[in-house]
Each structure stands twice: as structure tokens, then as C-alpha cells.
Amino acid sequence: xxxxxxxxxxxxxxxxxxxxxxxxxxxxxxxxxxxxxxxxxxxxxxxxxxxxxxxxxxxxxxxxxxxxxxxxxxxxxxxxxxxxxxxxxxxxxxxxxxxxxxxxxxxxxxxxxxxxxxxxxxxxxxxxxxxxxxxxxxxxxxxxxxxxxxxxxxxxxxxxxxxxxxxxxxxxxxxxxxxxxxxxxxxxxxxxxxxxxxxxxxxxxxxxxxxxxxxxxxxxxxxxxxxxxxxxxxxxxxxxxxxxxxxxxxxxxxxxxxxxxxxxxxxxxxxxxxxxxxxxxxxxxxxxxxxxxxxxxxxxxxxxxxxxxxxxxxxxxxxxxxxxxxxxxxxxxxxxxxxxxxxxxxxxxxxxxxxxxxxx
Amino acid sequence: xxxxxxxxxxxxxxxxxxxxxxxxxxxxxxxxxxxxxxxxxxxxxxxxxxxxxxxxxxxxxxxxxxxxxxxxxxxxxxxxxxxxxxxxxxxxxxxxxxxxxxxxxxxxxxxxxxxxxxxxxxxxxxxxxxxxxxxxxxxxxxxxxxxxxxxxxxxxxxxxxxxxxxxxxxxxxxxxxxxxxxxxxxxxxxxxxxxxxxxxxxxxxxxxxxxxxxxxxxxxxxxxxxxxxxxxxxxxxxxxxxxxxxxxxxxxxxxxxxxxxxxxxxxxxxxxxxxxxxxxxxxx
Numbered sequence: 001x002x003x004x005x006x007x008x009x010x011x012x013x014x015x016x017x018x019x020x021x022x023x024x025x026x027x028x029x030x031x032x033x034x035x036x037x038x039x040x041x042x043x044x045x046x047x048x049x050x051x052x053x054x055x056x057x058x059x060x061x062x063x064x065x066x067x068x069x070x071x072x073x074x075x076x077x078x079x080x081x082x083x084x085x086x087x088x089x090x091x092x093x094x095x096x097x098x099x100x101x102x103x104x105x106x107x108x109x110x111x112x113x114x115x116x117x118x119x120x121x122x123x124x125x126x127x128x129x130x131x132x133x134x135x136x137x138x139x140x141x142x143x144x145x146x147x148x149x150x151x152x153x154x155x156x157x158x159x160x161x162x163x164x165x166x167x168x169x170x171x172x173x174x175x176x177x178x179x180x181x182x183x184x185x186x187x188x189x190x191x192x193x194x195x196x197x198x199x200x201x202x203x204x205x206x207x208x209x210x211x212x213x214x215x216x217x218x219x220x221x222x223x224x225x226x227x228x229x230x231x232x233x234x235x236x237x238x239x240x241x242x243x244x245x246x247x248x249x250x251x252x253x254x255x256x257x258x259x260x261x262x263x264x265x266x267x268x269x270x271x272x273x274x275x276x277x278x279x280x281x282x283x284x285x286x287x288x289x290x291x292x293x294x295x296x297x298x299x300x301x302x303x304x305x306x307x308x309x310x311x312x313x314x315x316x317x318x319x320x321x322x323x324x325x326x327x328x329x330x331x332x333x334x335x336x337x338x339x340x341x342x343x344x345x346x347x348x349x350x351x352x353x354x355x356x357x358x359x360x
Numbered sequence: 361x362x363x364x365x366x367x368x369x370x371x372x373x374x375x376x377x378x379x380x381x382x383x384x385x386x387x388x389x390x391x392x393x394x395x396x397x398x399x400x401x402x403x404x405x406x407x408x409x410x411x412x413x414x415x416x417x418x419x420x421x422x423x424x425x426x427x428x429x430x431x432x433x434x435x436x437x438x439x440x441x442x443x444x445x446x447x448x449x450x451x452x453x454x455x456x457x458x459x460x461x462x463x464x465x466x467x468x469x470x471x472x473x474x475x476x477x478x479x480x481x482x483x484x485x486x487x488x489x490x491x492x493x494x495x496x497x498x499x500x501x502x503x504x505x506x507x508x509x510x511x512x513x514x515x516x517x518x519x520x521x522x523x524x525x526x527x528x529x530x531x532x533x534x535x536x537x538x539x540x541x542x543x544x545x546x547x548x549x550x551x552x553x554x555x556x557x558x559x560x561x562x563x564x565x566x567x568x569x570x571x572x573x574x575x576x577x578x579x580x581x582x583x584x585x586x587x588x589x590x591x592x593x594x595x596x597x598x599x600x601x602x603x604x605x606x607x608x609x610x611x612x613x614x615x616x617x618x619x620x621x622x623x624x625x626x627x628x629x630x631x632x633x634x635x636x637x638x639x640x641x642x643x644x
Contacts (some may be wrong), residue, residue, distance in 0.1 A: 053542060074548045086543035090561040099557070103548035147547065 002064075004155050004187040005030045005050065010059035012045055019045040020056070021211035027155070027189060027204075029058050032181050034190045034198040037208035038234070043191045044083075046208075047157050050189070051080045064154050074103070080157040084164065085140055087132045093119070093143050094128035100151045118150045122180065129182035131179035138173060145177075149184060158190045162197060174200050195235050199223070207231050227268075229356045232280040239286075239325045241279040242358065245271055253355055255279050259321040263297040276358040283314055284328040285352035288335055289345050296347035301325060303342045317344075393492040394615035399563040410615035420599065424619070428627060430510070434517040438525045438574050439567065441518065447559070451538070462530075469523055477587050480516055481507060508590025516588040516600035517578045524577060525570040530568030533559075568637055572628055579624050596620060 005027040012020040019042040027033045035043045041199075048054045048063060052073035061068040063077055079100075088096050094115050099280060101111045119125055122142040127135075135143065148156055162170045178201045181188050192198050198205045199219040206216040207230070215227040226232035233240075243257035245267075253267040263279065271277050290296055301317035305350055306329065313329040315338065327346060329335055338344065397407040414420045449461050468476060483489050484506040491503040506512055536559065544554045560567070585595035600620070603613030632639060 051546060053545075073542070073545045074550060080543070080546045082539045082543055084537070084539060086539035088539060088544070090558070099544070099549070100547035103553065104551075134385065276413060352390065 001028045003027060003062075004064055005189065006062040006230075007046075007050070008060040008062075010046070010049065010061070011057045012042070012049060012054065013057045018211050020049070023059075023208075023211075023213055025206060025213065025216055027187055030187055031184050031203040032178065032188045032190065032201055034192060034202040034205045035208055036192055036195055036198040036205050036235070039193055040213040041208045043193075044159060045206050046190070047080070047159055047191050050155070051078055051157055052076045078157055079151055079153040080159060081144050081148055081161045083159045083161065085144040085161065087140060087144055087147070089132050091132075092120075093124070093130050093132070093135070096143060097128075097133070097147050097150050100147065111187065114150055118146045121149075121184070122146045123176075138169050139185060141165070141173060145180070153186065155187045155189055158188060160190075160192050160194075162194075170197075173306060177201055191335075199235070208344070209234070213349045226280070226354065229280070229359060231277055232354060232356065237283055237326060238280045239283065241281065241323070243277060243279060245273055245275050245277055245355075248273055252350060253277075255355060259319060259323055261297075261319075262298055263353065265297070265355050266351055267355040268357070270357045271355050277355045278358050279353055279355045281348060283326040286325070286327045286346050286348045288315075288327065288329070288338075288345035293347055296344060296349055297353075298347040300343055301327070301346055303338055303340050303344060306338070306339050308350045312360040317346075376569075388483040390614040390617055393611050394618055396611050410612050411619070413612065414616065416618055420616075423594050423599055424596050424623065426594070427579060428623070430514060430517075431575050432627075434514055434521065435469075435571050435575045438518050438521050439571060442522060442525035442529055442570070443563075446526050446533055449526075450530045450533035451536075465523055465526060473520060473583055477583055478522070480512075480519070480588065484512060487528065507588060510589065510593050513585055513589035513593055517581060518582040520581070520584055521574040521577050524573045527572075528566040528570040529563060532563045536562045564635070564637065568632070568635065571631070575628065575631075576624065579620070585610060 007023060007025050009022045010020055011018065019239075021042075023046060035046065036191040037043045038320060045054060049056050052068070052071060055069070068076060069212070088099065091099070095120060097115045098111050101114060101312050115128060116125075122145060124139060124142055124146070127139070127143075132140065132143075135311070143187040144161065145156075145158075158177075162173050165173060174197055177188075177190075181201075188275055190198070190201065199222075202219060205214060205219055205222055205224060207214045209230050214220060215231045217225075217227075219231075222231060222235045226235065228275050232238055241255070241257045241259075241261075241263070243255045243261075243263075245253045246256045246262070248267075248271075249264075251267060252264055253271050255265060257263065257279070267277075299319065301319050304316045304318055304324075307314045307316055307326075311331055313331055315327045315329050317327055319325070329338070395406055395408065395409055396404050397409045399405045399407075404530060414424075442519040449458055453461060481488070481554060485491075486503045486505045486507075488506075490506065491500075494500050540558055540562070541554055544558045549557065580593070582601065585593060586598060589595065596616070597620075600613050600616045603609045603616060
């Protein structure tokens with residue numbers, strides 16, 4: 001498998017501040033790669049360096065095997081879809097899409113043909129003569145992507161382009177972007193702080209924090225096997241217990257929590273005997289009133305309130321020591337009897353928790 | 361209801377008085393005067409003689425053509441100079457430097473135009489500062505007369521009108537989203553193309569309003585052409601002055617005044633037509 005983009009030991013400093021700290025990664029040809037991180041983690045700086053708007057302090061960028069250091073943005077085979085799209089309001093839709101083609105010296109007949117094919121591909125046939133301010137949010141989005149894709153870039157960079165859309169449209173555009181990427185086969189590098197966008201669309205996701213990559217992997221790996229506490233906290237919801245290790249059994253440990261519960265769970269390599277640890281537990285890992293308690297960690301909680309959200313409904317519960325826990329409430333009518341104030345039994349399998357050494 | 365109307369008229373009265381007494385009335389008087397003239401017997405009669413003179417005497421309309429042409433050149437040079445200056449202030453300079461630069465631009469305008477022109481004359485004249493240093497440094501052997509030619513006059517006009525171009529340009533450039541420039545760069549455009557296709561089209565309203573102001577100021581300027589242009593570069597305003605003061609022919613002078621008003625409006629109208637704009641859009 002070839003790589004469309006290789007980044008090696010990239011560092012970017014602004015004065016004393018290190019925005020991007022020794023980042024290395026490869027993006028295979030034709031894949032959808034996301035960089036996920038909280039705002040201010042350096043992901044936009046990283047993207048701007050790939051696009052060529054900033055130069056790295058040190059490190060190397062290769063696109064399709066060609067070194068890109070010192071190459072200005074207008075000569076790089078990458079295009080960027082801006083956060084606020086940056087469509088040119090002084091031109092109509094066709095003018096926007098033709099902009100890059102004209103710079104490459106295509107003939108006007110060819111430009112016209114390419115615009116029509118591209119508008120058809122993004123689902124906006126016949127929109128060429130519309131002005132930018134006549135378009136809806138989702139249509140602008142598609143024009144911004146069409147404007148870049150028509151140039152057939154090696155890599156298409158997207159800087160949180162769905163951020164400005166309302167929730168419903170965002171859900172819709174997520175699926176559409178994924179479909180579009182599969183259809184055109186261009187490598188997408190997508191930047192976002194919204195984990196659901198990253199998980200839904202990507203083949204691979206890099207989780208970024210404080211200028212570093214915490215973990216690179218498939219969405220399933222990030223969710224199921226987080227490599228660091230940050231990933232466990234940032235990707236998906238998690239309940240956290242603090243405690244210390246009392247016993248090690250192969251790759252499992254017995255954890256005694258500060259509240260006095262003793263749980264058996266999977267552990268990350270660094271959890272030694274007696275160490276302080278954080279135990280992460282997904283809401284859906286906990287089963288309500290399990291019939292077969294064999295091999296499960298069990299305890300009792302009191303329901304504080306029911307957070308109804310359709311298929312995503314949860315129970316907000318507390319242990320008698322006042323430790324809050326979110327528990328998934330399956331909507332199969334089996335638990336309709338549960339009301340706030342009830343005491344229920346909770347059980348979870350040792351394989352579904354993960355334990356990390358506590359951060360100092 | 362009645363009260364608020366009264367308040368409205370009280371506040372509105374000074375504006376109306378200003379317009380009526382200082383602008384409308386004098387112009388009406390000038391208008392009637394421009395159509396009056398002496399007949400062969402020395403009686404005052406209605407006539408269009410004053411307007412006809414402008415077209416039949418080449419010296420009059422040639423002066424006007426020259427004035428209009430130089431005003432257009434001045435506007436264009438001012439635009440060329442103001443564009444990079446305002447781009448630097450609006451986009452490249454840091455916020456704190458921005459304010460300082462704006463004050464530096466404004467500062468010369470706290471001094472009257474007459475003083476500024478005399479300043480230039482001290483610098484440029486045969487025994488002036490510039491000649492003194494060039495002689496000292498041995499660049500030239502004999503002093504050069506840098507005043508009293510068209511080039512110096514245009515430089516003076518550009519200098520006087522610079523601010524009126526820079527201010528509207530800065531305000532339109534402020535509203536230009538930086539990411540548009542980056543997007544154009546990303547899509548393969550070089551610097552020249554970015555200016556041509558993104559920055560200038562975006563700044564069009566500012567360019568137009570700045571150009572109108574500068575053109576009108578240059579066309580109606582009296583001091584600069586008179587002092588820096590010398591005797592052989594006649595400006596149309598000097599013609600009007602001559603009619604009123606030297607020849608004491610107020611009728612001819614007011615006709616010229618109206619011709620200047622009408623012809624300059626025509627030029628601006630043509631300019632707007634050529635660039636496909638409307639005055640209402642520019643003003644907003």
C-alpha cells in the first residue's frame with residue numbers, strides 16, 4: 001500500500017509555545033483519515049503546515065513521495081476546505097469551481113465540462129449560475145468541496161467544515177461526505193473536535209492532545225482499546241473510578257476503588273502492584289439487573305434520574321458513597337419499571353473495563 | 361405626537377438652514393447670473409452667451425480637458441499608492457501598530473493645506489532643502505528648479521488626496537476575510553491573480569467612493585495647482601477665479617462654475633457606468 005502523505009517528526013513552535021510536538025504519521029492512498037482533538041491541541045496548525053500556509057520548525061512532509069518543504073500552497077497537490085468555507089462571494093458557483101482550473105490553464109470548453117460533471121457528482125446539477133448567497137449551508141459545503149475536488153488533488157484537507165451547520169444537517173453531511181469520499185477515491189484528511197464525526201466517517205483516526213498524537217487507529221480500536229487515559233476520556237463517554245491495584249493476574253488486575261469496591265478488570269501494561277490507577281468503564285458495559293452474575297463485577301446503585309434520549313437513553317445513578325455513574329438504558333421495554341429513587345443491581349464483565357496508571 | 365414633531369423640527373432646522381442658505385440659495389443666484397449678460401447697448405438681458413463662450417473659446421475648454429485629465433491621473437496614481445498602504449495597515453500590521461500608522465496618516469491633515477504646500481515649496485524650490493543637500497553631496501552641479509511643472513503639481517495633488525483614498529480602502533479591506541485570500545492561494549493563484557480576482561473586486565465599493573472623493577477634490581482644488589503648478593499649468597478653478605476677481609465678470613464666472621459641476625458629474629457618471637456600479641451601492 002502506498003502513502004499519499006507522510007509526515008515525519010514535525011515540530012512547530014510559536015515562541016515558547018509548542019503547537020505541534022514531534023508528530024509522525026502516514027496516510028495510505030484513498031483513505032479517510034481524521035485528526036481528532038480538543039480545540040487548541042494543534043490540529044489546525046498541523047493542517048496548515050500540510051497545506052503550506054505555515055512552515056514547520058523542523059520535520060518533513062512528503063506528498064506522494066515528493067518533499068514539500070518550501071513549496072508554496074499554490075504549487076502543492078493538496079487543497080483545503082476551509083472552516084468557514086471561504087467561497088468567493090464575488091463569483092457565482094461556476095466561477096468558484098472554475099477558479100482553480102483557470103489558474104491551471106485549462107481551455108474554457110474543458111472547464112465548462114468539468115464544472116458540470118463536478119456539480120453533478122456533488123448533487124447540485126444546474127447550480128452553476130447561482131450566486132453564493134443564494135445557497136443553503138449544505139449547498140455551500142458541497143460547492144466548497146467541489147471547488148477543491150475538481151482540481152483532482154492528491155490529498156483533500158478539511159478543516160472542521162461541518163462546524164457551522166445545524167445538528168440535523170451535520171448528521172446528513174457526515175454520511176454524504178463518507179459516500180462522496182468512497183465514490184471519488186481521493187484521500188481525505190479531516191480535522192474535527194467532534195468525536196462522532198471522526199468515528200463515523202474515518203478509516204483511521206489520530207487523537208491529538210497538546211500537540212502530540214496520543215493514538216492512531218481505526219475508530220473501533222480507539223473506542224475499544226484506548227492507548228492512553230486521554231483517549232479513553234475523549235473518545236466516547238466513560239465512567240471513571242480511582243483506586244489502587246491489589247493483585248495482578250496475567251493482563252488483569254484486581255482494583256480496590258477509593259469507595260471500597262473490589263473489581264477485576266483488564267489493565268494497561270503500566271499498572272503494577274499497589275499503584276494508584278484510574279479505571280474507565282463505558283456506560284453500555286454495565287448491565288442492569290444481570291440474571292447470570294457469574295464472573296461479573298457487581299454492585300448496587302440508586303437511580304437519580306432517567307436521561308431519556310431515544311436509543312441513546314441513560315440512567316444517572318449514584319452508589320451509596322455518592323459516586324456518580326452513567327448507565328446505558330436499553331430501550332427494549334424491559335426496564336420500563338425503573339423510576340428515580342429505585343435501587344438496582346449493576347454488573348459488568350472484567351473484559352469491558354480498562355485500567356490506567358493514575359496521572360500524577 | 362405634536363411635541364415630538366416640534367422636537368424634530370428644532371433639531372432639523374439647522375440642517376435645513378445650512379442647506380438652504382449656504383448651498384441652495386447661492387446656487388440659484390449663480391444660476392440666474394450665469395444666464396444674464398450685456399447686450400450691444402449695455403443692458404442686462406437673458407442670454408446663453410456665457411455658456412457658448414466655453415465651447416467657442418478653445419482656451420476655456422482646453423483648460424477644462426486638461427484639468428479633468430490631470431484629475432483622473434491624480435486619482436489613478438493615488439489609487440495605486442493607497443492600495444498597498446491600506447493593505448498593509450488593514451491586513452499585515454499588528455493591531456497596535458495599526459492605530460499608530462493611522463495617526464501618522466492623519467497627522468499632516470491637522471495642518472492647513474496652505475502650510476503643507478508651502479512646506480513642499482521649501483523642500484523643492486531652486487534654493488530649497490533638497491537642492492542644498494544634492495549640491496553638498498555633489499549629485500548635481502547647478503540647482504534644479506523642481507517646482508512649477510505638471511509632475512510636481514500632480515505629486516502635490518496626490519499628497520493632498522492620499523488620506524481620502526486610504527480611509528475608505530482600509531475599511532473595505534478590514535471586511536475582507538483572510539481565508540478568501542488563503543483559499544485563492546490554495547487553489548493555485550499567485551499574488552497578482554489574488555489581487556486581480558479577489559482583493560480588488562472585494563474592495564470595489566471603497567475604491568469607487570475613494571476615487572469619487574479624490575477626483576472631486578483634485579478637480580476643485582485651487583491652492584495646489586496655483587502654487588505648485590506655476591503660470592503655465594492652468595487649472596479650471598483658476599479660470600473661474602480669474603472671471604470673478606480679475607475680469608470682474610461674475611456672469612461668465614458663474615457659468616463656468618456650473619459647467620464644472622455638470623461636467624464633473626458627467627465624468628463620474630461615466631466612470632460608474634464603465635465599472636458597472638450604482639451610486640447607491642457605493643454610498644452604503
